[in-house]
Amino acid sequence: MYQHQGDSVIKLTRLNRALCVLGLVSSFTAMAESATDEVMVVTASQTAHPELTAPASVSYVTREDLDQLVVNDVAEAIRKLPGININPGTSYGRNEIKIRGLAADYTLLLVNGRRINSRDALTSAYGNDFDLSSIPMSAVERIEVIRGPMSSLYGADALGGVVNVILRKPTEDVQGSVGYQYDGITKGSGGDTHKLNAYVSGALVPDTLLANLIVEKSDRDAWRTNKSVNPDTDVLEERDELNIFSNLKWLVNQQQDIDLDLLYSKDDRDADWNNWGRAVNNVQELERYNVALTHNGYWENFDSRLRYSFDESKLMDDSELNGAVGDIKQTNNTVDVQLSGYVGDHLLTGGAEYRDIKLKNNLTLGSGSVSYNQAAVYLQDEFSLGDLAITLGGRFDDHEVYGGEFSPRAYAVYKINDNWVVKGGVGKAFKAPSLNQYSDAYSVLACRGACSVVGNPNLKAETSLSYELGTSYEASRWGAGLSPVRKRH
Numbered sequence: 001m002y003q004h005q006g007d008s009v010i011k012l013t014r015l016n017r018a019l020c021v022l023g024l025v026s027s028f029t030a031m032a033e034s035a036t037d038e039v040m041v042v043t044a045s046q047t048a049h050p051e052l053t054a055p056a057s058v059s060y061v062t063r064e065d066l067d068q069l070v071v072n073d074v075a076e077a078i079r080k081l082p083g084i085n086i087n088p089g090t091s092y093g094r095n096e097i098k099i100r101g102l103a104a105d106y107t108l109l110l111v112n113g114r115r116i117n118s119r120d121a122l123t124s125a126y127g128n129d130f131d132l133s134s135i136p137m138s139a140v141e142r143i144e145v146i147r148g149p150m151s152s153l154y155g156a157d158a159l160g161g162v163v164n165v166i167l168r169k170p171t172e173d174v175q176g177s178v179g180y181q182y183d184g185i186t187k188g189s190g191g192d193t194h195k196l197n198a199y200v201s202g203a204l205v206p207d208t209l210l211a212n213l214i215v216e217k218s219d220r221d222a223w224r225t226n227k228s229v230n231p232d233t234d235v236l237e238e239r240d241e242l243n244i245f246s247n248l249k250w251l252v253n254q255q256q257d258i259d260l261d262l263l264y265s266k267d268d269r270d271a272d273w274n275n276w277g278r279a280v281n282n283v284q285e286l287e288r289y290n291v292a293l294t295h296n297g298y299w300e301n302f303d304s305r306l307r308y309s310f311d312e313s314k315l316m317d318d319s320e321l322n323g324a325v326g327d328i329k330q331t332n333n334t335v336d337v338q339l340s341g342y343v344g345d346h347l348l349t350g351g352a353e354y355r356d357i358k359l360k361n362n363l364t365l366g367s368g369s370v371s372y373n374q375a376a377v378y379l380q381d382e383f384s385l386g387d388l389a390i391t392l393g394g395r396f397d398d399h400e401v402y403g404g405e406f407s408p409r410a411y412a413v414y415k416i417n418d419n420w421v422v423k424g425g426v427g428k429a430f431k432a433p434s435l436n437q438y439s440d441a442y443s444v445l446a447c448r449g450a451c452s453v454v455g456n457p458n459l460k461a462e463t464s465l466s467y468e469l470g471t472s473y474e475a476s477r478w479g480a481g482l483s484p485v486r487k488r489h
Contacts, residue, residue: 074140172207236271328361338351345383347381
């Protein structure tokens with residue numbers, strides 16, 4: 001691991017110790033698929049496919065993989081997947097995910113298929129890391145990564161790709177575990193991390209009401225070294241996190257179930273930063289609430305999903321560079337519906353989405369607050385012609401400020417045999433201006449306090465057209481793939 005500060009590069013030697021893991025299991029059923037089971041991915045098309053024949057360049061990390069790794073967040077968990085770069089968002093231990101070389105703003109982060117995003121409440125380099133850290137790793141069942149544009153299903157910000165974190169579902173059998181992890185840096189002063197997690201799952205009412213609860217607490221001391229450009233500043237910031245996730249599943253009958261997801265995150269950070277040779281204190285405390293209520297239907301000819309989600313991020317931003325204490329709140333309300341079923345030999349998936357976003361920021365918005373809403377509809381068709389599987393799709397987003405964007409996509413997978421495929425396609429994607437970027441009331445200090453960045457109400461969405469053609473081979477113990485990509489903005 002390398003930490004950059006100014007022109008210096010500091011090598012960190014890490015001492016990782018899992019000191020104790022206590023399992024409290026009444027009746028245990030393995031959550032991760034065994035080596036002989038085939039993992040089905042859903043992010044590429046909202047329908048289940050094996051990784052090899054999924055209509056996109058896709059990789060995944062399972063619960064079984066995560067149990068064998070020592071990772072603190074989603075970024076560390078997917079670090080070794082192809083096409084993924086984890087770059088420092090700042091020089092103080094904040095990371096961001098980049099796919100195929102594009103900046104973090106072009107990576108869409110989803111939790112159970114719904115976007116989680118506090119970029120408007122924070123600057124871009126901060127928002128990605130706070131979002132990644134809000135997901136307790138002990139709550140993750142699988143992480144799926146799509147390399148390439150996916151606006152045809154998910155809308156804005158998916159030019160580079162999509163990271164979909166799929167959380168653990170409650171089980172009928174009682175399961176539980178407690179774990180403790182210590183992570184220390186052997187050079188410099190401080191930097192020790194203590195992480196405690198607990199997991200419990202089971203039936204509150206057998207065959208009717210299932211629930212789980214995951215709690216994760218992590219504390220990290222600030223780290224300093226005399227090899228820094230300014231030894232009076234921190235290389236890694238002090239960080240205290242609390243993440244709580246719970247899922248309540250009501251099995252109404254064989255055709256219907258209702259999910260209630262609750263996610264709470266508290267992320268407090270404190271660091272002395274280097275500002276032109278002078279140490280300045282920076283404190284940020286983010287508190288987040290995420291609630292999702294989902295009705296799933298499994299009918300005779302189609303499946304349905306109706307979902308409402310609420311996401312609120314509250315940030316206290318106290319930095320010596322601000323000139324005032326920031327009181328910031330971003331609220332996202334989303335309603336979406338989806339239907340999927342066969343019409344003849346065609347698997348059709350369609351849906352609609354409505355989002356309302358509000359932002360209050362006493363530091364950057366002269367008007368105090370801004371808001372916008374947007375609506376979208378999408379349709380996807382999957383069908384086969386012999387050994388050739390074709391996926392066609394398109395989504396239209398209507399935004400209150402910058403207008404409409406249509407995002408089509410066509411993808412094909414040709415199956416040479418059970419282990420070898422050729423796949424490729426073309427897709428258009430777009431990145432919408434953020435609330436801050438298009439608001440003429442927005443102004444924020446930049447250049448380490450020497451200049452300001454202001455919003456521009458005339459901004460339009462950025463678009464990209466991408467072409468992909470590759471081949472993948474998968475055997476029982478190894479696999480390989482090659483996917484040349486061409487993008488045009």
